[in-house]
Every structure is written in C-alpha cells, then in structure tokens.
Amino acid sequence: MIQLLVNYxxxxxxxxxxxxxxxxxxxxxxxxxxxxxLDTSDxxxxxxxxxxxxxxKLIILWWFTDSxxxxxxxxxxxxxxxxLLLTFVLTAIQCAIDEWATGEHSVVKFQVVKYADVYQxxxxxxxxxxxx
Numbered sequence: 849m850i851q852l853l854v855n856y857x858x859x860x861x862x863x864x865x866x867x868x869x870x871x872x873x874x875x876x877x878x879x880x881x882x883x884x885x886l887d888t889s890d891x892x893x894x895x896x897x898x899x900x901x902x903x904x905k906l907i908i909l910w911w912f913t914d915s916x917x918x919x920x921x922x923x924x925x926x927x928x929x930x931x932l933l934l935t936f937v938l939t940a941i942q943c944a945i946d947e948w949a950t951g952e953h954s955v956v957k958f959q960v961v962k963y964a965d966v967y968q969x970x971x972x973x974x975x976x977x978x979x980x
Contacts, residue, residue, distance in 0.1 A: 852944050852964030855902040856883065866877065874948050881973065883945055884938055897977060906937050915958075931974055938970040939963050 852858055856877060859866045877883040884903065886896035896921075911919030911926065912932075919926045926933075943958045943966075 851902055852941075852948070855900070856888070856945070858948050860875070869951075870948050870952035872928075872955075874945055874951075877945050878942065879941075881938070881970070898938075898974070899941060901972055902941060903934070903937055906941070907933070910937075935967055935971045935974055938974075939967045942966055942972060 851959060853860065856873065858870055858873060861947060881910075882888045884900055885891055886899040886900050886901075887893060888900065891897075907919075907929070908965055911917055914920070920939060940958060943956055943963060947956045
C-alpha cells in the first residue's frame with residue numbers, strides 16, 4: 849500500500865475533496881492501464897509502456913530482496929524476465945489500485961475469480977507489445 853501512495857500520489861486524508869481526487873486518480877490510472885506507463889498521464893510517448901518504476905520495485909522486493917531470494921537463487925528462471933511474472937505483477941498492482949476505487953482504502957481480495965480476466969487482459973497486451 850505504501851508503494852501505491854508514493855508512486856501514484858494517492859492521499860490518505862479522509863476529506864471529501866481528497867476522496868474525490870483519489871477516486872478520479874484511480875479512474876485515470878486504470879484507464880488503458882495507465883498505471884503501467886512511465887508517465888501515467890501520457891501514453892503517447894514511445895517506449896514507456898510497462899516502464900513505471902513501481903513494476904521494477906515490486907519485482908525486486910518480491911524476488912530479489914537478498915541473497916536467499918528466489919530471483920537470486922534461481923536467477924536462470926528470471927533471465928529474461930518471464931512474461932507471466934510481469935503479468936502477475938501488473939495484475940497485483942491493479943488489485944492494489946482497486947482498493948482505492950471509492951477514494952479511500954478498502955481491502956480487495958486478490959482472488960482468481962475476480963482477477964483472472966484482468967490477468968488475461970495484461971497477458972494479451974504484453975504478448976502483442978514489443979515494448980516490454
């Protein structure tokens with residue numbers, strides 16, 4: 849959650865104005881997967897799709913934290929970065945953004961029944977993109 853607050857400027861205050869701003873920001877981030885672009889407000893820049901710093905931060909945090917981490921120990925499975933792993937990270941980020949859909953934080957369970965279609969959407973986009 850802290851990564852979302854920092855990387856996408858989501859605000860914790862509970863005033864009506866902040867909730868409205870957060871709600872609008874969530875809509876912008878989810879539109880055409882803007883959250884995955886280096887500049888979330890400009891999708892037209894070539895080569896910026898799937899370049900948002902949060903993507904790399906989460907991959908490092910989840911798989912490369914220290915010398916005992918899976919990505920370090922089994923490095924051969926991460927070189928090149930598996931498409932399915934990137935798809936998973938994008939889906940997890942989208943779930944975390946969904947937690948702010950109302951403008952304030954509300955837990956959303958990261959479940960297959962809810963996010964299988966989201967995962968497939970990201971996978972399809974990655975498979976057809978030469979920019980990742």
